Amino acid sequence: MALEKINSYEEFLAYCKEHSHSLDIKKGVKGIGEETHLISICSSSGCHASLSQEVYDEFDKYIKENKLEKKIKLSITGCFGFCEKGPIVKIFPEDTFYIQVKPEDAPRIVDNLVKGDKPLLDKLYVNPADNKPIVKQDDIPFYKKQKRIALRDCGLINPESLEEYVANKGFAGLANVLFKYSSDEAIEILKNSGLRGRGGAGFPTWKKWDIARKVPGDEKYVVCNADEGDPGAFMDRSIMEGDPFSVLEGMIIAAKIIQANKGVIYIRAEYPLAVERLEKAIYILREHGLLGDNIMGSGMSFDIEIKYGAGAFVCGEETALIASVEGGRGEPTVKPPFPAQSGLFKKPTNVNNVETYDNVPFIFANGAEAFNCIGTEKSKGTKVFALAGKINNVGLVEVPMGTTLREIIYDIGGGIKNGKAFKAVQTGGPSGGCIPASFIDTPIDYDNLVSIGSMMGSGGMIVMDEDNCMVNIAKFYLSFTVDESCGKCTPCRVGNKRLYEILEKITNGEGTLEDLDQLESLGTIIKDTALCGLGQSSPNPVLSTLKYFREEYIAHVTEKLCPAKECKALARYSIDPKICIGCDICAKKCPVEAISKTDQQAKNPKLFIHVIDDHKCIRCGTCAMHCPVKAISL
Amino acid sequence: MGKEQMSPETQAKYDELEQFIASKGNKEHELIAILHKAQGIFGYLPEDVQRFIAKRLNVPVSKVFGVVSFYSFFTMKKTGKYVIRVCLGTACFVRGSEKILNEFSEKLGIQPGNTTADGLYTLETVRCVGACGLAPVIQVNGKTYGNATVQSVGQILEEYK
Structure with missing residues (x-):
């Protein structure tokens, strides 16, 4: 690739013009040059785990063997979001959307393209509603109600191609901020857009930036929080893998506005692919004069460094994150002073998360109205x-703010697995709460979620069905918090441990009604007294499940019963006499001789139906595992 | 530890680490990056390595130990040839990863966080590898297995012997 350093606004426009056709074939227009088809393969972690690299290699091999390199181009792209059906392969300009593609499918798909036949039916998504295959991505129900702004480039561009990023309005936002707007005007645009932090509490982004820009200082930092520690949330990872340039552009815009000269991306060590993509993107931007000294010839200098996390959930809290970037234990500090006043190395610092930065270029390229026309008040x-x-x-999934849970779960999510009943959805990770089915029509936004006892958090949404025990879920989150508490303040370090012990007592069938009151009062105290956001929100999973699923707690305590049949200690195994064939295997396998035969004859009159003595049973489940006719269940 | 007793291999490892620390300007705030590197070289972070780093950065060993013990990514125990990581992230948990962990634990005869006596397997838990679409997920030496079941535990172990 010839080195093209962009030294001025005019040169940037020229660069844009030169590469404006980079995405033509993906927009259904015939591409430049000889190529007639483009095969685009998802290369994000989800599809990687379903062997998308092997699929890519097989395509590559077959195309080369048949000397089709000039006609059929092969490319990688970022996350389509439809990870369950991965690896995803998209064919352009036909816009065919193939799912669950295996390496051995590659020759068939290429042959099919060369012949110009209709798409391969067995590789298309089949709409479960009418059993009809769907060819195009936009026609799949999963995508119909989605609106892609943060994920605008994911699944569209090649994440390693600056040309393609620019062809989809990339760096237009930065160019506007560098050459068109004053810093006051830029803040005004951000304010009008209504963008709030996407990492947790939803603090208005413009306000954060405005404070940081007004604090005097000749050295300031822009930090990107990519420590996506919330288990079950992977949107930031997908954005970094699928659209790394956008995150970097958002950071450069922030740096211009608050006059920072150094940037840091603090990223989880568990995300090697995201790191690789970011490193490549940083290198490409430096080569093109879009990062480093004198960006786009504007006189602005700013560079970005990647710093690794090392597995500590609390480092998602901004003051803890800063302590970790400084090489120490990631323990939070009391605010104020806020990072905007005294942050990294005691310098004014602006911290936002990945998705927040990722939205910024869109706003400055398309205007505040293009953003604020979507969403709730x-x-x-x-x-x-x-x-x-x-x-x-x-x-x-990316949806407008204000979309209801019903739309997300049923229209986009396709409903609950195996036709089970929807019970609850957990949002906000270990800091959020469980929302019961009765709130299914609540429009989802920051404020509504808080009012029903949960929070937006980073956007994890875990759907639970009738088989999930809510006490056990609360215990699961508490065990997480206990593990991850940094130990600096007592309410979090000791309080959460006590909460966990009470929950353990309840799931073991040893709880009392007083324990429920104890959970509530202790939880409230932790909320009021813990030092940082992690501690203050850690009792939320307990308090919200207690509020909405109290009867389930009571069943554990008074009847010693787990209605969802998940808590092993409360399980009751029984043998269905209608199914039992009297083979005696269960009785032989039972380690405590809790199973005996009755005098009731089985189908074979020489054998007898068996029964379990609940007092002797230790609920190990061995009998159920070995029953040849599956007569034993909970 | 006297350097003269070191085997040439160990010496080479320390040399590599020393070079890396120097490339970071022996700066204290690079400690986490240095520990990542050291763990990459040695496989774990024994006390000697921590002392070595503390000396080069001119900080107390307690500071280094404080950081090592704070972050779950760092380990002071030698790991086995195959590191099995069972994801206990929420998405995997609600789809039954706890049962898979128990199955590994039973089959290997070790609790999570430990290594089998023959030094072959280390069993670990991990909080979300971000492959929630394939839950429950386990990783063996970085290779991901999606939609794992209790039954697949035996098959996976067969692959690594």
Whole structure:
């Protein structure tokens, strides 16, 4: 690639013009040159785990063997969001959307393209509603209600191609901020857009930037929080893997406005692919004069460094994150002073998360109205959710703020797996709460979620069905918080441990009604007294499940019963006499001789139906595992 | 630890680490990056390595140990040839990853966080690898297995012997 350093606004426009056709073939227009088809393969972590690299290699091999390189181009792209159906392969300009493509499918797909036949039916998504295959991505119900702003480039561009990023309005926002707007005007645009932080509490982004820009200082930092620690949330990872330039552009815009000269991306060590993409993108931007000294010839200098996390959830809290970037233990500090006043190395610092920065270029390229026309009164734009758990279509979805849970779960998510009943959805990760089915028509935005006892958090959305025990879920989150508490303040370090112990007592069938009151009062105290956001929100999973699923707690305590049959200690195994064939295997396998035969004859009159003595049973499940006719269940 | 007793291989490892620390300007705020590198070289972070780093950065060993013990990514125990990581992120948890963890634990006869006596397997838990679409997920030496079941545990172990 010839080195093209962009030294002025005019040169930038020329660069844009030169590469404006880079995405033509993906927009259905015949591409430049001889190529007639483009095969675009998802190369994000989700599809990688379903062997998309092997699929790519097989395509590559077959295309080369048949000397089709000039006609059929092969390319990688970022996350389509439909991870459950990966690896995803898209064919352009036909816009064919193939799912679950295996390496051995590659020759068939190429042959089919060369012949110009109709798409391969068995590789298309089949709409479960009418059993009809769907060819184009936009016609799949999963995508119909989505609105892609943060994910605008994911699945469209090659994440390693600056040309393609620019062809989809990339760096137009930065050019506007560098050459068209004053810093006051830029802040005004951001304010009008209504963008709020996408990492948790939803603090208005313009306000954060405005404080940081007004604090005097000749050295300031822009930090990107890419420590996506919330288990079950993977939108930031997908954005960094699928659209790394956008995150970097958002950071450069922030740096211009607050006059920062150094940037840091603090990223989880568990995300090697995202790091690789970001490093490549940083290198490409430096080569093109879009990062480093004298960006776009504007006189602005700013560079970005990647710093690794090392597995600590608390480092998602901004003051803890800063302590970690400084090489120490990631323990939070009391605010104020806020990072905007005294942050990294005691310098004014602006911290936002990945998705927030990712929205910024869109706003400055398209104007505040293009963003604030979407969403609810106080929550503008869209939000990316990582939809996971007991749902048919697991993946990343981006919807306008104000979309209801019903639309997300049933229209986009395709409903609950195996036709089970929807019970609850957990948002906001270990800091959020469980929302019961009765709120299914609540429009989702920052404020509504808080009012029903949960929070937006980073956008994890875990769907639970009738088989999930809410006490056990609360215990799961508490065990997470206990593990991850940094230990600096007592309410979080000791309080959460006590909460966990009470929950353990309840799931073991040893709880009392007083324990429920104890959970509530202790939880409230932790909320009021913990030092940082992690501690203050850690009792939310307990308090919200206690509020909405109290009867389930009571069943555990008074009847010693787990209605969802998930808590092993409360399980009751029984043998269905209608199914039992009297083979005696269960009785032989039972380690405590809790199973005996009755005098009731089985189908074979020489054998007898068996029964379990509940007092002797230790609920190990061995009998159920070995029963040849599956007569034993909970 | 006296350098003269070191095997040439160990010496080479320390040399590599020393070079890396120097490339970071022996700066204290690079500690986490240095620990990542050291763990990459040695496989874990034994006390000697921590002392070595503390000396080069001119900080107390307690500071280095404080950081090592704070972050779950760092380990002071030698790991096995195959590191099995069972994801206990929420998406995997609600789809039954706890049962898979128990199955590994039973089959290998070790609790999570430990290594089998023959030094072959280390069993670990991990909080979300971000492949929630394939839940429950396990990783063996970085290779991801999606939609894992209790039954697949035996098959996976067969692959790594």
